[in-house]
Amino acid sequence: MEALRITSAVAPPQSLIKAHLSKPIFTTPFTHTTSNLTRFSKSKLTKLNVISPSVSTQTETGNLDHQDEKFDWFSQWYALTPVADLDKRAPRGIKALGLDVVVWWDKNENAWKVFDDRCPHRLAPLSEGRIDQWGRLQCVYHGWCFGGSGDCKLIPQAPSNGPAVHSSTKACVAVYPSTEQHGIVWFWPNTDPKYKDILTKKKPPYVPEIEDPSFRTTICARDIPYGYEVLIENLMDPSHVAYSHAGIMTYSPPPR
Numbered sequence: 001m002e003a004l005r006i007t008s009a010v011a012p013p014q015s016l017i018k019a020h021l022s023k024p025i026f027t028t029p030f031t032h033t034t035s036n037l038t039r040f041s042k043s044k045l046t047k048l049n050v051i052s053p054s055v056s057t058q059t060e061t062g063n064l065d066h067q068d069e070k071f072d073w074f075s076q077w078y079a080l081t082p083v084a085d086l087d088k089r090a091p092r093g094i095k096a097l098g099l100d101v102v103v104w105w106d107k108n109e110n111a112w113k114v115f116d117d118r119c120p121h122r123l124a125p126l127s128e129g130r131i132d133q134w135g136r137l138q139c140v141y142h143g144w145c146f147g148g149s150g151d152c153k154l155i156p157q158a159p160s161n162g163p164a165v166h167s168s169t170k171a172c173v174a175v176y177p178s179t180e181q182h183g184i185v186w187f188w189p190n191t192d193p194k195y196k197d198i199l200t201k202k203k204p205p206y207v208p209e210i211e212d213p214s215f216r217t218t219i220c221a222r223d224i225p226y227g228y229e230v231l232i233e234n235l236m237d238p239s240h241v242a243y244s245h246a247g248i249m250t251y252s253p254p255p256r
C-alpha cells in the first residue's frame with residue numbers, strides 16, 4: 001500500500017468501489033457516532049477539549065505535543081458521502097456526527113447542498129421530499145419549497161394576495177457549508193452564519209494522490225457500527241483484503 005488516507009465521515013448504505021490504474025489508495029469514509037467521538041486512549045491524549053453546541057465535552061490527559069489546544073469537532077470539514085452514491089433527482093438523508101442532514105442537488109447553483117433534515121414548518125424530514133420542476137427542495141408534508149440558500153421560496157397555502165410569509169427567517173432551513181472534492185461531498189457540521197464562507201478560509205484536506213492518474217483510488221463507503229480504532233486496525237491489516245474483498249479489489253497475493 002503506497003498511501004493510506006482515512007477521511008472521517010459518514011457513509012451511506014451503498015458501497016462504491018472505484019478503481020483506476022495501478023497504485024492503491026484507500027479513501028474510507030466511515031460512520032461517526034457521538035459515542036465514538038468521545039472515546040480516546042488516555043495514553044495518547046493530552047488535554048483535549050471537545051467543544052460543541054450539541055455534543056458532550058470530554059477532557060483527558062496524556063502526552064501529545066499540542067497541549068492545551070482546543071479541538072472543536074464541529075469546526076472541521078468532514079467527508080459526507082461519495083457523489084457516486086447520490087442521485088441528482090432526489091434528496092438523500094444521512095446521519096453525520098449525530099446530525100440528521102439532507103444532501104440534494106441544486107441545479108440552479110450547480111452544486112450539492114447540505115441542509116438540516118428538518119422542515120422549519122412541522123419538522124418533517126426534507127429527505128422524504130422531492131426536487132420540484134424548478135430545482136427547489138420541496139417538503140413532502142405541506143409542499144414548502146426551498147432554494148439553495150435555505151430560503152423558503154413558496155408556501156403553497158399562503159394566499160397570493162397576503163403578506164409574503166415565506167420570506168420570514170423562521171421559514172428558512174439551516175444550511176451547512178459544503179463543497180465537492182475528490183468525488184466526495186464534504187460538509188462543515190455547523191450552521192452558525194459565521195461559517196457561511198468558511199470555504200474561502202479553510203478547505204477540506206486535499207490528497208493529491210487521489211487526483212493523480214498514476215494512482216488507483218478506491219472509495220468504499222459503508223455504514224459500519226464501530227469506532228475508528230477498529231477501522232484503523234482493519235486498514236493496517238492488508239492480509240485480509242484478498243479474502244474479505246474478493247472480486248472487488250485488486251490485490252497481488254504474496255508469492256508462495
Ligand code: FES
Nearest residue numbers: 119121122139142
Ligand atoms: S412540515 Fe414541511 S411543509 Fe409542513
